Amino acid sequence: MCDYSLMSIPNRLAVAGEELVSHRFQHGSIGLASPQARSKGVWEALRRSFSPPVTPAVCIPPGAKLMLQDIPAQMQREIGTDAVEEVTFTQLTAADNNYRDAVRFRNGREVRLQELCDGMRVRVLDLCGSEVLEPHWEELREFIST
Numbered sequence: 624m625c626d627y628s629l630m631s632i633p634n635r636l637a638v639a640g641e642e643l644v645s646h647r648f649q650h651g652s653i654g655l656a657s658p659q660a661r662s663k664g665v666w667e668a669l670r671r672s673f674s675p676p677v678t679p680a681v682c683i684p685p686g687a688k689l690m691l692q693d694i695p696a697q698m699q700r701e702i703g704t705d706a707v708e709e710v711t712f713t714q715l716t717a718a719d720n721n722y723r724d725a726v727r728f729r730n731g732r733e734v735r736l737q738e739l740c741d742g743m744r745v746r747v748l749d750l751c752g753s754e755v756l757e758p759h760w761e762e763l764r765e766f767i768s769t
Contacts (some may be wrong), residue, residue, distance in 0.1 A: 625654065625682040625724070634680040637747045643681050645736065645743040653737050654724070655681045655745060683724075684750055687712040691726060692744040702732045709748065 625634050632648060637655070646656035656678050683689070692707045699706060710726035713733065717723070724736045 625680050632680055633677060634682050637681045637683050637687070637750060639747050639750050641681075641747050643745040643747065645739040645741060645745065646678060647741045648678065648680065652722075653739055653741065655683060655736070657681060683712045683747070685712060685714050687750045688748040689726065690746040690748055692746070693740075694743065695740055698734075698740075702728060702734065703730055704728055704732075 631650070637643065642658060643655045644658050645653055647653050648656075659678065689710050689712055690707065691710045694702075694704060694706050694708060696706075698704075708728055710728055713725050713727045714723045715721075715725050715733065715735065722735055722737050725733045726736070726739075727733045
């Protein structure tokens with residue numbers, strides 16, 4: 624839903640059909656957020672610089688379908704994708720204190736949200752998809768042996 628790194632800031636659940644952006648939060652982690660309204664004029668920009676608004680993280684359930692836009696050319700080549708792709712939101716692990724949120728492309732490649740560029744547009748297509756997180760064998764072995 625929301626990476627452990629985003630739990631210390633306000634957050635909310637996404638709504639189907641809404642537009643989001645990948646956003647680097649104040650503590651450095653990347654997550655999803657509503658697009659920020661632009662400052663209107665110099666004085667508004669100056670006021671915001673002294674008292675920046677708190678941007679809430681937008682949480683996505685595993686299995687949700689998203690339309691990822693503005694995929695940089697280098698990432699397109701590395702992943703083998705286009706500039707706009709439908710992706711499935713997923714979690715890579717259930718382990719604590721690990722970045723786990725990712726998107727899975729149609730070709731099976733998975734990219735952690737932390738590897739996305741700041742400002743990429745994301746449209747929420749469907750939140751109803753459900754995905755069961757199955758831990759990797761190493762994680763199962765860790766839980767069984769304790």
